[in-house]
Amino acid sequence: MATLDRHGGTGRRSAWTSRAAARTQRGRRHWLIGVAVVAAILVPLSMSGVSSAADDTPRPQGAGPHGISTMAIELGPPITRSEIIARADTWMHPPVPYNQDANKDGYRTDCSGYVSMAWKLPQNLWTGNLDQVGVPIGYNDLKAGDMLLYHNLADPVNGSHVVLFERWTGAVGGDFYIYEQSPPATKHRLWSQAGYSRSLFKPFRYKNTVEDSLGNGLSSVVYGGVLRFFGRGMDGQLIQYYKGSGVWAWQALGGNIVGTPGAVVDGTVLRVFASGTDGTPFQYYFDGAWHLASIGVGRISSGTSAVRYGGITRFFARGMDGQLIQYYQDSGGVWAWQALGGNILGTPGAVFDGTVLRVFVSGTDGTPFQYYFDGTWHLASIGVGRISSGTSAVRYGGITRFFARGMDGQLIQYWDQGGGQWTWQALGGNILGTPGAVVDGTMLRVFVVGTDGTPWQYYFTAGQWFTIALNLGRLT
Numbered sequence: 001m002a003t004l005d006r007h008g009g010t011g012r013r014s015a016w017t018s019r020a021a022a023r024t025q026r027g028r029r030h031w032l033i034g035v036a037v038v039a040a041i042l043v044p045l046s047m048s049g050v051s052s053a054a055d056d057t058p059r060p061q062g063a064g065p066h067g068i069s070t071m072a073i074e075l076g077p078p079i080t081r082s083e084i085i086a087r088a089d090t091w092m093h094p095p096v097p098y099n100q101d102a103n104k105d106g107y108r109t110d111c112s113g114y115v116s117m118a119w120k121l122p123q124n125l126w127t128g129n130l131d132q133v134g135v136p137i138g139y140n141d142l143k144a145g146d147m148l149l150y151h152n153l154a155d156p157v158n159g160s161h162v163v164l165f166e167r168w169t170g171a172v173g174g175d176f177y178i179y180e181q182s183p184p185a186t187k188h189r190l191w192s193q194a195g196y197s198r199s200l201f202k203p204f205r206y207k208n209t210v211e212d213s214l215g216n217g218l219s220s221v222v223y224g225g226v227l228r229f230f231g232r233g234m235d236g237q238l239i240q241y242y243k244g245s246g247v248w249a250w251q252a253l254g255g256n257i258v259g260t261p262g263a264v265v266d267g268t269v270l271r272v273f274a275s276g277t278d279g280t281p282f283q284y285y286f287d288g289a290w291h292l293a294s295i296g297v298g299r300i301s302s303g304t305s306a307v308r309y310g311g312i313t314r315f316f317a318r319g320m321d322g323q324l325i326q327y328y329q330d331s332g333g334v335w336a337w338q339a340l341g342g343n344i345l346g347t348p349g350a351v352f353d354g355t356v357l358r359v360f361v362s363g364t365d366g367t368p369f370q371y372y373f374d375g376t377w378h379l380a381s382i383g384v385g386r387i388s389s390g391t392s393a394v395r396y397g398g399i400t401r402f403f404a405r406g407m408d409g410q411l412i413q414y415w416d417q418g419g420g421q422w423t424w425q426a427l428g429g430n431i432l433g434t435p436g437a438v439v440d441g442t443m444l445r446v447f448v449v450g451t452d453g454t455p456w457q458y459y460f461t462a463g464q465w466f467t468i469a470l471n472l473g474r475l476t
Helices: 015-045 081-090 111-118
Strands: 099-104 107-109 134-136 147-152 161-168 176-182 185-190 202-206 219-223 226-232 238-244 247-252 257-266 269-276 281-286 290-294 305-309 312-318 324-329 335-339 344-353 356-363 368-373 377-381 392-396 399-405 411-416 422-426 431-440 443-450 455-461 464-469
Touching (some): 081 111, 081 161, 081 176, 099 111, 107 111, 111 161, 111 176, 219 257, 219 269, 226 257, 226 431, 257 344, 257 431, 269 305, 305 344, 305 356, 312 344, 344 431, 356 399, 399 431
Parallel strands (some): 219 431, 344 392
Antiparallel strands (some): 099 107, 147 202, 161 176, 176 185, 219 226, 257 269, 269 281, 281 290, 305 312, 324 335, 344 356, 356 368, 368 377, 392 399, 399 411, 411 422, 443 455, 455 464
16 A cells, blocks of 8 residues: 655655554554543544544654643634744754654644644644644635644544645645644645645634734825725735726736735835735835836735835835834845834834824734834834724824724724824724725825725715725725
8 A cells, every 4th residue: 555655755665664553563552442542532522623534654643641631622822823834934943853752842743743832732732632723614715824634533643644734836726835743854845745635634723813914905095196006806916996087997916915015105106015925025116117026035924014204115014923024225225124023913004294103003902002213113002992904094184093994893093182192983884904094185085995805985075984885896
């Protein structure tokens, strides 16, 4: 019978396989009865994540009387997708040797211990009970940090495996990258390289996973006398919407982006900063024609918000570790970055407020707060409300304002009443992702995405708010 060898390919049973099998036979006399009892208890609880198909892959894990915890299964703290991937990646530098009897950072160095570590679980689980801290999902619903679980009832200790999904290589449903703890050491590779079967591995999402970007969203500018906003299309491309001669139109600019694109007018050039599917930031820019350019440094885990301040083009995003990151371009055109600390969610919203640069963000519990720079960076609480998206900030009517999605889905406006005293107003609707606010002459406009992906705008004129559907396709 063909087997998966230690490198994940198919071939003849190796000497390493034979040694593992011999070891299993020698030990089976001592704990066979114990494993049978434990399996009888666990199987009814794990049916949604198991398969009865045979697989003789020699991948022993910490199971049996010496390996299965008798503690009640508990969830760990909420954890973002980027933090799961960042934790998984720590065992790649250098790769951690596979060993079911060893521990690193308090976790077993086998496949299930690795997932327990990445998910920050309070204990080591195994393939027989990892499904109890997850919920089943479809293959096309896989996102960073989800797991693919195969629990082999015929040989649970040596024939089971679990891996972490990182990202699609292209279109959803195609090939994808995984992280796994598999002999001889931690691996980051393509699913197709591993040779695993989709019919055996079942996808699950950890129950305490928190979305990084809190949804995609929009950003808006006025450039060349034309009102524009940018978002992610249903196929992942950057989409520009623009209003020429009173009529809205749209243009697909290509690429495969995630999160909210951040647009800014930089003199005579229009720039839009975006994140690629692997977190690499890059920019589209328009100087009469559209171009695409690399930023060349770092990775981010949210959309972006861009601003001109101090004669320098800057954009802000959430780093892979949750900190607020500032990217800026020096006089030589080279991009650099600065970590500003904190643990944020979603796309930050940056605005130049007279002499002060302000960046509004959401904390991990939805509490909004701001970083501001007046020669030195400071952090200050907003003091009211909670939000469930990134933010978009403007200066309008002499007042600093930012917009976000409320906990109930409504568009929320926050504004500074003076002296750092903030208040808020619910503007209604049911939106997704980060709003995109812009001052258009004497009018304040806020572009949003409805729950069906349709773009809308709120606009404020003559002291009143109005809404209108744009009927321009769908965004995601």
